[in-house]
Amino acid sequence: MHTSQKQRRFFEGLVRDHSAELYGYAHRFCGDPEMAEDLVADTFTAAWRGLNSLRHRERARAWLYGILRNHCSRWLRDKLRRSESPIDDQGTVMEPESIPDVLDSLALQDHLQTLLSRIEPRYREPFLMVFLAGFSCKETAAELDLPLGTVLSRIHRARKALRREVANLAVADDGSVSRSDKPSNIRTIGGRQ
């Protein structure tokens, strides 16, 4: 078989095996389904152009995630540069609309997405890699070039931030103040208690 045909077959295999999960990551990272598709398309375009640079095909998945993370980072930088929204000290974009209103109008998927968007990107990235992409903490540490302890700490912080946001949602619902680092029931928010 001709080399380019072999490359094409291999590329099609990558699309079949990994496009859905890459889309999931991109969607959760940027919160916009259409933008997520663009990011995945950009990722696969870059992958096709650089297919010759992939020496070990068994690392293709991690390689694709690496490309996607770069595209996501670029997208985030552009977004922050363009954004007129104020940014707090932790780099979190402050949403202009009130959380209860968002809650009322969105389904569970959107709740989670909104909450995720409030987590600082450096905590969101390892969190999604472990909880969504299924990389182990050690693999994530290697991919992000971070110590394992830092990855664990960032994931913990991401979850803590998520709980805090959930607590804020709960306050708006029942009027009582209940901020806690205790694991809140994510499923409660979705009404699956």
Add this chain to the structure above:
Amino acid sequence: MTAPESRDSLRRQMGEASALPPDDPLRREVENRITGDDAWAEPEWLAQLQEAEGLRLELARTAPSERLTQRLLAIPDENRVRIVPVPGRTWLAAAAILIFLFAVWQGWRIDRQHRLHGRVETLAMLALDDHLNDRLLTDATVDHVELCDALGEQLGFEVQMPIVDRGFTLRGGRTDKWGGTRIAFSLWEKGGQIFTLSQFRTTDYDLPAHLSRELFCCPEPGIDSIPTDIIVWATDEAGYVLVGPHSEVNEFELTANEMQAAVAADHDMAMYDKQTEQKRGEI
């Protein structure tokens, strides 16, 4: 560590460990701490694990649109130009290298010609200076053979007088120094006008063995109030600079050209003399 601090520390460790797989040693270590700790820890740990599992399930609930796969599969067709087979790239690289080498070679050649011309011009200026300012003769003689022998002995290379038999009358000569290298200087007369001929070894000035005749025009009038011209040429590593009045040197230019061609074609001086004789006969 106080009890609240200890609790916070364990809570943080639980939070980190709940992201690890069940068989991870770090997670096991935290689990061991939990069993021996306060009653609050175990239910919270279980809640952490439950939450982690819930997060995994919730996060995975995304699905791309149907057109995404088609869009991705079309990428190779839309980016055909980008995928150039390696041999093609090799040819491109080779062509680029060749163009680069050619440009470097051209640059080197131009630079070399420039430097060569500069050296020849310097020699012409030195000969002009001798012609205008220093006509001292240590060997006053009209016998060119005698002068050639005398100068050759002092200089250590064969001295020739290629303008002999061209109607020039020898007055004498001397050795001189141009930039630390010795040369042969001779003074000639023709039609009442003075000519000087300097001979050097081309190797002493890093010049090629054969040099085409190069004419330099001196705008300033010489001692005789006549504009001066200079001709530089070389044959068989013997370089010459003839300096004299404008019209005469120009006339000699053609003769020198013929002589140069003859000498370069045949290194034998006798052959040159023979050809000169033949030309005389024809005239």
